[in-house]
Amino acid sequence: MVDRRIRQELASTKKEKPAPDQLQFGKEFTDHMFIMDYTPNEGWHDARIVPYQNISIDPSAMVFHYGQSVFEGLKAYLSPEGEAQLFRPDINLKRINNSNERMCIPKIDEEFALDAMKELVALEKDWIPEAEGTSLYIRPFIISTEPFLGVAPSHNYKFIVILSPVGAYYKEGINPVKIAVENKYVRAVTGGTGEAKTGGNYASSLKAQEEANKNGYAQVLWLDGVEKEYIEEVGSMNVFFKINGEIVTPELNGSILEGVTRSTAIRLLEHWNYPVSERRVSMQEVYQAHQDGQLEEAFGTGTAAVVSPIGQLSWGDQHMVINEGQTGEVAKALYDNVTGIQYGTVEDPFGWITKVNETSVVEQ
Amino acid sequence: MVDRRIRQELASTKKEKPAPDQLQFGKEFTDHMFIMDYTPNEGWHDARIVPYQNISIDPSAMVFHYGQSVFEGLKAYLSPEGEAQLFRPDINLKRINNSNERMCIPKIDEEFALDAMKELVALEKDWIPEAEGTSLYIRPFIISTEPFLGVAPSHNYKFIVILSPVGAYYKEGINPVKIAVENKYVRAVTGGTGEAKTGGNYASSLKAQEEANKNGYAQVLWLDGVEKEYIEEVGSMNVFFKINGEIVTPELNGSILEGVTRSTAIRLLEHWNYPVSERRVSMQEVYQAHQDGQLEEAFGTGTAAVVSPIGQLSWGDQHMVINEGQTGEVAKALYDNVTGIQYGTVEDPFGWITKVNETSVVEQ
Numbered sequence: 001m002v003d004r005r006i007r008q009e010l011a012s013t014k015k016e017k018p019a020p021d022q023l024q025f026g027k028e029f030t031d032h033m034f035i036m037d038y039t040p041n042e043g044w045h046d047a048r049i050v051p052y053q054n055i056s057i058d059p060s061a062m063v064f065h066y067g068q069s070v071f072e073g074l075k076a077y078l079s080p081e082g083e084a085q086l087f088r089p090d091i092n093l094k095r096i097n098n099s100n101e102r103m104c105i106p107k108i109d110e111e112f113a114l115d116a117m118k119e120l121v122a123l124e125k126d127w128i129p130e131a132e133g134t135s136l137y138i139r140p141f142i143i144s145t146e147p148f149l150g151v152a153p154s155h156n157y158k159f160i161v162i163l164s165p166v167g168a169y170y171k172e173g174i175n176p177v178k179i180a181v182e183n184k185y186v187r188a189v190t191g192g193t194g195e196a197k198t199g200g201n202y203a204s205s206l207k208a209q210e211e212a213n214k215n216g217y218a219q220v221l222w223l224d225g226v227e228k229e230y231i232e233e234v235g236s237m238n239v240f241f242k243i244n245g246e247i248v249t250p251e252l253n254g255s256i257l258e259g260v261t262r263s264t265a266i267r268l269l270e271h272w273n274y275p276v277s278e279r280r281v282s283m284q285e286v287y288q289a290h291q292d293g294q295l296e297e298a299f300g301t302g303t304a305a306v307v308s309p310i311g312q313l314s315w316g317d318q319h320m321v322i323n324e325g326q327t328g329e330v331a332k333a334l335y336d337n338v339t340g341i342q343y344g345t346v347e348d349p350f351g352w353i354t355k356v357n358e359t360s361v362v363e364q
Numbered sequence: 365m366v367d368r369r370i371r372q373e374l375a376s377t378k379k380e381k382p383a384p385d386q387l388q389f390g391k392e393f394t395d396h397m398f399i400m401d402y403t404p405n406e407g408w409h410d411a412r413i414v415p416y417q418n419i420s421i422d423p424s425a426m427v428f429h430y431g432q433s434v435f436e437g438l439k440a441y442l443s444p445e446g447e448a449q450l451f452r453p454d455i456n457l458k459r460i461n462n463s464n465e466r467m468c469i470p471k472i473d474e475e476f477a478l479d480a481m482k483e484l485v486a487l488e489k490d491w492i493p494e495a496e497g498t499s500l501y502i503r504p505f506i507i508s509t510e511p512f513l514g515v516a517p518s519h520n521y522k523f524i525v526i527l528s529p530v531g532a533y534y535k536e537g538i539n540p541v542k543i544a545v546e547n548k549y550v551r552a553v554t555g556g557t558g559e560a561k562t563g564g565n566y567a568s569s570l571k572a573q574e575e576a577n578k579n580g581y582a583q584v585l586w587l588d589g590v591e592k593e594y595i596e597e598v599g600s601m602n603v604f605f606k607i608n609g610e611i612v613t614p615e616l617n618g619s620i621l622e623g624v625t626r627s628t629a630i631r632l633l634e635h636w637n638y639p640v641s642e643r644r645v646s647m648q649e650v651y652q653a654h655q656d657g658q659l660e661e662a663f664g665t666g667t668a669a670v671v672s673p674i675g676q677l678s679w680g681d682q683h684m685v686i687n688e689g690q691t692g693e694v695a696k697a698l699y700d701n702v703t704g705i706q707y708g709t710v711e712d713p714f715g716w717i718t719k720v721n722e723t724s725v726v727e728q
Contacts, residue, residue, distance in 0.1 A: 026513025029424060054420040059524050060393060064507050067431045067563025068570065073513075104570040139513055143428050149390025149437075149503055149528060151566050151600055153574065160423050164513060186555030189589040191548060193568045199431025200564015202515050204557045206432065206468040210517065225553040226590050236515055 004047075004112055006034075006119055011051035020131040023167030025304065030124040030136075030163040034116050038106055038157040047112075049120055052162065058147035062154040069199045070099035071141035073303050074260070075166075076121045076356065078128045078135075079344030084121055084356035086138075087342045089114055091260045096140060098258075099196040104153035105142055113140065117161055118356045124163055125356070133168025133339075169305045174327050174335055176311025177218035179234055181283060182208050183316065187232065187255075189225030194232070194255030201257075202236065209235070219300070221313065223283060224255065231281045237300030237308060238262035241286060242330055244294040251278040261301040265334050267350065274330070283315055290320045297328030306342075307335040368411075368476055370398075370483055375415035384495040387531030389668065394488040394500075398480050398525040402470055408523065411476075413484055416526065422511035426518040433563045434463035435505035437667050438624070439530075440485045440720065442492045442499075443708030448485055448720035450502075451706045453478055455624045460504060462622075463560040468517035469506055477504065481525055482720045488527055489720070497532025497703070533669045538691050538699055540675025541582035543598055545647060546572050547680065551596065551619075553589030558596075558619030565621075566600065573599070583664070585677065587647060588619065595645045601664030601672060602626035605650060606694055608658040615642040625665040629698050631714065638694070647679055654684040661692030670706075671699040 011031040018028050029052050036047040063069050072092040076084050093110040100107050117138060121128075128136040140161045144154030185208035188194025188201055205220075212220045219235030231250050233239060238259040240249045247269050252258055269276045289295040290313075298310035311325035322328075340346025341353065375395040382392050393416050400411040427433050436456040440448050457474040464471050481502060485492075492500040504525045508518030549572035552558025552565055569584075576584045583599030595614050597603060602623040604613045611633050616622055633640045653659040654677075662674035675689035686692075691699075704710025705717065 026424065027511075029511075033423060052423075054422055056418040056420050058418055059397060059416075059526050060390070060503075060528075063563075064427060064433060065435050065503070065505060065563060066566035066570075067433065068567045069428060069431065071429050102571060103567060104574055137513070139424075139429070141429060147391075147393075149501070151569065151573070153570050162423050164424075184555060186553050189550050189553040189556065191550030191589060191592075192553065192556075193564070198564070198567060199427075199429060200557070200562070200567050202430035203432045203467060203562060203564050205515065206430075206517050207466060209515070210468055225555060228555075 004115070006116060007048040009048065009050045017127060018165060020129055020134065023129060023134055023165055025166045026137060026164050028164060030127040030165070032120060032123055033163070034120045034161040036159050038159070040155050044106070044108060044159065047116060049123060055158070057145060060147040060149055062144040062146050062148060065149060066144070066151055067198070067200045067203070068103055068105065068144035068154055069142060070096055070103055070105060071139060071197055071199070072096045074138050075135040075303065075342070076128055076138060077342045077344070078130055081344070083344070084125050084128055085344060086117070086121070086354045086356065088260055088264065088352045089117060089354055091263065092140070095197065095258065096142070099198055100142065102193055102196040103198050105144070105157060108159055113159070118354070120161055120163065121356045127163060127165050129165050131168070133170065135166055137164045137166045139164065174307070174309065174332070176309040176325055176327055178216065178312040178314065179219050179221050179310050180212045180215065180217040181313065181315040182212070182220035182222055183228065184208070186225040187222040190254050192255060195252070195257055197257060205236070217314065229282050229284065231283060231286065232256050234300040234310070237302035237305065239298070239300050240265065241281060241295065242297035242328065243286070243289045244296070245275065247274050247276045247330065248281050249278055250281055259301055261303060261306060261338065264338055264352070265301050268334060268337055269330070272333070286313070287315060287318060287320070290322070295320065295322055297330050298322050299328070299331040306338050307331050368479070370480060371410070371412040373412065373414045381491060382529060384493055384498065387493060387498055387529055389530045390501060390528050392528060394491040394527040394529070396484060396487055397527070398484045400523050402521040402523070404519050408470070408472060411480060413487065419522070421509060424511040424513055426508040426510050426512060429513060430508070430515055431562070431564045431567070432467055432469065432508035432518055433506060434460055434467055434469060435503060435561055435563070436460045438502045439499040439667065439706070440492055440502060441707045442494055445708070447708070448489050448492055449708060450481070450485070450718045450720065452624055452628065452716045453481060453718055455627065456504070459561065459622065460506070463562055464506065466557060466560040467562050469508070469521060472523055477523070482718070484525055484527065485720045491527060491529050493529050495532070497534065499530055501528045501530045503528065538671070538673065538696065540673040540689055540691055542580065542676040542678065543583050543585050543674050544576045544579065544581040545677065545679040546576070546584035546586055547592065548572070550589040551586040554618050556619060559616070559621055561621060569600070581678065593646050593648065595647060595650065596620050598664040598674070601666035601669065603662070603664050604629065605645065605653070605659065606661035606692065607650070607653045608660070609639065611638050611640045611694065612645050613642055614645055623665055625667060625670060625702065628702055628716070629665050632698060632701055633694070636697070650677070651679060651682060651684070654686070659684065659686055661694050662686050663692070663695040665698070670702050671695050
């Protein structure tokens with residue numbers, strides 16, 4: 001039986017909110033945060049909303065040394081009626097528990113965590129920006145806090161939720177980017193942690209990203225770690241190709257993150273009667289399709305950008321311009337409809353929206 | 365020009381030191397720690413020795429989310445003359461900079477960091493336990509501290525050194541262990557971060573370790589992530605085999621950590637005129653050698669255990685007992701000589717020992 005009470009300690013002073021046109025991503029945080037602690041005896045306990053503040057942590061805390069951590073990312077949107085709403089938060093919470101399983105972290109109660117996020121967002125509702133394309137980014141994460149230098153799962157953890165008002169990803173309209181196929185570095189491999197949303201996957205991606213940026217590319221396209229042939233992800237997004245009318249995305253193979261926007265895109269595309277295929281896609285196949293004039297679109301999907309069209313894909317000396325460097329119609333339709341559902345301007349036939357002020361069914 | 369001054373703020377009260385027979389690994393820490401900070405404008409600065417204490421850190425600090433961190437591990441030993449001494453600390457500091465390079469973390473000044481470690485150990489000399497096999501474990505580490513949720517290298521870091529008195533690894537004499545060959549999970553892959561000492565590598569190893577423990581094994585033997593055929597490491601140690609008189613250890617291929625004890629063992633074995641080969645070693649080769657009666661020894665090497673003999677190696681249904689489950693003569697000779705040099709009871713012809721009280725040559 002989970003203790004479902006959430007203690008509230010409100011901030012005595014409120015921060016100044018950033019100007020709508022000054023919003024960045026993930027640099028400013030709201031007045032409050034949610035925390036709960038884990039110990040083997042008490043399980044997850046002491047759920048509380050407190051003023052946003054530094055945490056005090058032993059320098060030997062395991063997260064600093066052995067990287068045992070997981071996180072999620074989702075957003076709260078303001079509907080035309082001024083209601084705060086979340087998009088498929090249940091999928092994020094299911095995924096954090098999948099990540100927990102892989103990283104030997106004790107699972108959280110998904111329903112309770114959803115209530116906690118809703119309560120926190122409701123309290124911080126004034127922080128949800130109103131301008132088009134803006135939102136309140138929600139970052140739930142778990143860190144291992146036991147003060148111990150042994151390589152073993154931690155006995156203690158903190159689950160924390162912080163909120164950050166974020167600007168529109170596309171300030172001047174959706175904009176295709178240049179991507180480099182990564183041939184040297186590998187993000188993840190079968191048997192590794194690629195399908196878990198854990199810090200190490202992102203730390204290992206920094207070097208390739210840095211080198212790609214230096215060479216004028218926005219992101220890298222990751223290939224599989226075994227054959228360096230099959231496509232996995234683009235940057236920290238899932239990737240889709242439209243080849244001769246068929247929409248293709250790499251299948252979930254254990255080294256790819258199961259993106260919420262990925263599953264949303266697949267569902268919408270099927271709803272629109274596009275042929276969608278989750279399967280292995282080799283770089284050679286994509287290259288050949290481009291040679292044959294059949295590579296019609298390529299785009300990434302993720303929470304931050306929703307859809308990020310790929311205008312050019314460089315594979316060694318081959319520089320493939322896709323759809324004349326313009327946003328394709330599939331990418332555009334997905335972007336418009338996903339954001340429309342998220343902001344409540346497009347009908348949601350799938351039940352993807354959770355209003356923040358609706359209480360969920362919770363046993364007391 | 366690096367500012368080499370180290371500010372000292374001493375603890376007003378001292379902790380009680382643990383009883384010599386109660387020493388564990390990495391659970392108790394000394395009275396002081398070393399810290400310095402990094403910002404793009406100031407570089408590494410504000411080097412200081414302060415009372416051991418919690419650090420106060422923003423919940424959005426990048427280390428909690430994207431795992432950008434590195435660490436090292438080495439020990440201070442008490443010589444028969446009562447002098448504190450370090451074993452090859454220069455190798456650890458060179459390696460932390462190699463890890464920094466891979467993880468996009470700004471490099472530290474190795475000579476200055478060595479001076480800092482020596483000053484800290486000298487201050488905490490009373491914490492070096494005296495009983496046989498005990499030592500003072502030194503943990504330098506770097507964490508990314510910028511409060512920002514974007515996936516990019518952090519602009520801010522902390523370099524911290526903490527010290528922990530540790531008991532003898534082998535309380536009842538060196539003792540062979542049972543190891544399971546890991547066929548499902550992968551620690552690292554070519555193009556990944558396997559040769560960097562970064563948190564994510566250890567986080568990704570926890571699940572396999574947990575399952576091996578449940579099945580009665582002390583550790584897993586990691587195979588390569590591409591072919592699942594070639595041997596990489598054992599637990600968090602490097603691994604050696606003696607096959608028909610030849611000492612074989614996996615070559616440094618980018619996914620294996622370059623262990624200090626590994627390089628020490630190779631140097632000593634060559635000094636003793638053993639044939640030593642750094643090359644690819646397949647599990648099939650080891651199995652065949654065992655079938656042919658030529659697998660004479662197997663052992664891991666690492667800072668904590670120095671040498672950990674493998675008494676049984678299980679590969680699926682094949683349970684190979686090695687050297688009748690006893691410690692082999694090569695493992696024993698390495699253990700005796702490496703620990704002898706570390707504690708100053710065996711001559712050090714290689715210049716591996718650094719006395720803590722000798723000042724290094726430092727430009728002022």
